[in-house]
Amino acid sequence: MSQTTETAEPFALSPEILAKIDKIVPRYPSKRSATLPLLHLIQDEKGFISQQAAEWVAERLELEPIKVLEVVTFYPMFQQKPIGRRHVKVCRTLSCALNGGAQICQKFKDAFNVDLNETSKDGEVTVEYVECIASCGTAPVVQIDETLHENVTEERADQLIEEIRANAKQAS
């Protein structure tokens, strides 16, 4: 029985990221300490940490792959699978919940027709509930990609949803 051999694309990083990595590693007294910074850089470029990425980090830092994998699987911010181009993170914790965080989360889920931790069919948006992001005085808060949005009322949520949609149309 013949079987087509799947050749995985070789894992490669941009020269900019590689240059940053070369600068970061020697700053630490131990190479292993560069695990988190390297994973952040790779996730910024690739969107998630693949098995290959973890193995690449392990090789770069002269570690057994499990030592990187156990880090990737522990920390909530590392994605092991691709997620949407836009990442909506609604705070779930108490101060936001006391100020209507659940309704705000529901609005985002409805707008993009997804459940929690799901990505919209067009691959555009992932909605996630996250734990306290240290902005309780301006609850409820939503972090979209890297930007924190404070005092997110229902009207503000509608605006943010519209912005995400407009941005998606422009991008396509």
Added chain:
Amino acid sequence: MSAGENRILFKNIDQPGYGRDIDSYMAAGGYETLKKAVGMKPEEICSEVMDSGIRGRGGAGFPAGMKWKFLDRKSGKPIYLVCNADESEPGTFKDRQIIYKDPHQLIEGMMISAYGTQTALAFIYIRGEMYEGARILEEAIEEARAKNFLGDNILGSGYSCDLIVHRGAGAYICGEETGLIESIEGKRPYPRIKPPYFPAVLGLYMCPTIVNNVETLCHVKHVIERGGKEYAKIGKPGNTGTRIWSVSGHVQKPGYYEIECGAMTYGELINDLCGGLRPGRKLKAIIPGGSSSKVLRADERFTGKLKDGTEFDWGVGDIPLDFDSPMAAGTMSGSGAVIVMDDSTDIVGALANINAFYAHESCGQCTPCREGSLWLKKVTARMIAGEAREEDADLLKSIADQIEGRTICAHGEATAWPVQSFILKFRDEFIEYARKQAAERKAKNAQPAAVA
């Protein structure tokens, strides 16, 4: 600044025209204290910090000078200083203000502390979600380096120290100092057992290490500026300096307020500075020091004797804002995060929310915490899903009691304390909640089945 506040750390924050750049900071007298510090002997810095009586602002309230004194200097190993900027105790958002609006104050406080402890290399461990905060700190560090406030031969003193910004990746347990150390080492942030792993002896890379909170390290700058004994005049004995309180929940003006220790009460903070509760609402409960601290019911009274022998008889609103008073009331000031809940709050729902947090954040190392936190979450989740039982109050308490004191780190207590205090203080409400649901279930079952 609101009346009643005494802004020392937050003096420049939110002032018109004040930016986070080094020029703004230096125009306001910034880095003058570092210049003074490098002219002092390192041990003089340490004794000023000891004299100031300054207690850690991250949660435990341990005297910073004492922490520094425990440093094992005989080992000959390099000393590390780590700033805990992993602000993640629910309700807390004070360190964020310093990082985003006045990063140089933190850098100055750190370099003074680094010089005092003769640190070889310093780190700021910042939560991963503060993307912008990390960039701000990196930029500020380069500005400071250009002026020789850090790096090689700082201000010609012969002392050198670099500062690395290290980003976390969303795990609450990294706020625990030994978990944080493991995280910098590139591992899962499993807290270490103490003894033997006291950071001051066996810390980062098994070397003597100091881990201090952002606010604490900023205070060091003001301690050296004024002198330890002078600084200790702010506040009260054993509770010196100012503290930044983060207030959230059901108040009119949530926010951050810097208050001299003991100068105001929880009631004054909530009613005067925060504008009180929303119209028509009454206070139901206060979480006085981050979500792991024991809840206070609005109508509780606290009587007893303070450490100095003074008798007290307080309502919730009368408790002074410091370290020792909340402790005397059976709770703690923790990270200074006050979460206010009015009479619209579903108390079972609030506990379910807290339980979900601590279950999500347990590192999984110790069985009582890993399993217990999940059970607590499951029970309260079932309750709010309509399947509450009268015996749940006892069940919750029994699980919490089996976690407390049986774990490597304080995450066990952080998980148990909310449950124990919610059940102790709102027991009737938990039971009533279950009775009401039982009656509803009964009424539903009694209805004749709809004919298809």
